[in-house]
Amino acid sequence: MDNTFVVNIIHRPEMVPEYAEKVTGQGKAEDIGRKALLTESLDIFKFQQETAHKNGLKVTIQMTYASLFNDEACELAKKDHEQYGDEIALSLLGLPCKEFREKYKTKDFCIWMFSMEDKKSIVDDVFGKFYDRFGFYPESTGSYYMDAELTNYIKEKYPMVKCAVATCWEEGPKAYHTCNNSWYTLFDGGPWNPWIPSKQNTHAPAANEAEDSGIVAIPHLSRDLLACYDGNGSNFGTHPQNVLRGMIYDTKTWEYPYLYNLIDQYRYLAKFNNGYSYNMMFVGPGWLNKMGRWEQPYELLKKSYEDGMAYYGELKKKGELIDMTMAEFADFYRKNKSYEEPECALWKDILYGSDKQLFWYADPYMRACVNMDQGGAVVDLRPYASKIKWEVGIGTKHVQDASYPFLIQEKYRAGYFTHYAGEGTVRSAKVSYNGEEVDLCLCRTHATFSQEGKKRILTLDPVEIEFYDLTVKIGTRIIFEEGSSNIQHERTILEMSNPDAEVEINEYIVACYGTTEYPEDMTGITLGVIGDNGEKTINYEYKCRDEKLEGASDAFAVIPAIDTKVSLSTDSKEGLGYIEEGYAFSPMFKLGYKKHISDKEVIKTWLNLEKAN
């Protein structure tokens, strides 16, 4: 593919926009059937449609349940479909309206949180209503999150559906906290760019046809891969009013270069993805409220939407953007991508002024984040290889929590730096010499990306470690091979101030499991170290035990709670493998491999992920 930047623009006529009733209706008794609210909602939809079309852009109109009861909304959609080629699709957002509340006797509105019985009933209801209105079934649908069971049901009953908005990247505990612990969209751990979800778990991409859910999933917005990881996701995405929400604009000039920087950095990702890059913009009508939104008056909200569309329109005129409807995009994606082709993003800070660089990688076996500011440490790891069955909604074990579990998450489980005691989750290495020890997490560096066949390679700028009487220069390559379900770390001693010296390299992973900031029960985890000299195991009981094995080939942990086996392996026979159990104040486990190496020597280790059962 030759630099193809695809954009999906989505609008939804929402008769009771999120926030509108709650925020602008402050001081009034709740009335979601207010005529003024309905009129304003339609006006916003019209404005959004006109703005996109004015800039020559095609739209996917996601009809909401509420809008299917509104003649004018349906007529507008039909007209724009005929005139501009817009796709008429169906959103599972925007359920709230008088009709829905009377029928379902609830104020719930997030499709993934309903019981399975209700999900089926609502899907049949809205798809049926859509058919009655338009005479066909939609090819695209979506919500903020679509659980696998929901998608499987939709695909079974309505096989023409080929595309869905299926998650919001890193919208989880951070967004929950930002909203004063009242916004229950807990679904961290998914891909940031489109993917084919597996039948088993939406977040985890399908590895083959048998796992294919039958849809192409797109994320809700294209989000900043650095800012969203350590902040409120809803401030840093291709959503002009989200950028305003983050106060990332000049109050005097009403300019927001960050929005364009974000779009452009997404375009730049073509470099790592065989020429393909992607953006999604989906602004709900509540963000264009005539009453203004937080500090921003309506005029600024309106201007930002017009500017966002104008920028996309300008790119299209220059031949640098292809606008597609969701259904068109699904066809494009199927034609141009394979199941195992990974999504890669070498991402730099474009907002705070730091020099930080992250590398995100996602394929059917894992999602991983490598942090160059911490010497190329893996700071986030989701074991997609497990394809964890994780039902959500009322009646399941996870009513709200739809996040894909992590093994490593540096923000929720400390990473390198901990207070006082214990260790945090990270995959890094320590270098020791004469009683001194340095963790590569403290060696800030940058990476360059290259591709060799099925391998994506990060080559880190070499780092220097200064001991009291020895300086060591170390090079690192981190290799992700399609279909391998592992991450290879290759360390090379490039130079030593004393070429006859030997240093010890300790390659390690500290991990646990969870979806939130709070610890889970580690009981039931089995740790083991194995090699030609036998096998040693520890059943996790928080007893701070450890085991070692000379010549070990693998150190592993089996975590039944998330059906995952993680291991650290090596091709060397001369080192020491070890496992460490944690304790109550440090509910982690550690797998490692130590070896003495000298100048110009290379050590290779692999972090492997498997389904445990």
Add this chain to the structure above:
Amino acid sequence: MAQSGKGKLNYRCPLCFMRDLDIDMFYDKDKKEYYCLRCQYTGDEADVLAKNEIIRIKYGRMYDRITDFD
């Protein structure tokens, strides 16, 4: 004392925003000040706007149009 309401714009608490919390403030028309339900912040509109500018300090490249992503 009458109940509080929203001001002409829906200001958030600047101090809570600094710790990644979006908390709408309410307006006390008797004291002519906004106040936060969660933390101890109070201030008039000018103070809120001034503190909102301070918030932006963290965005070191907010005004830059970036074209080099290497």
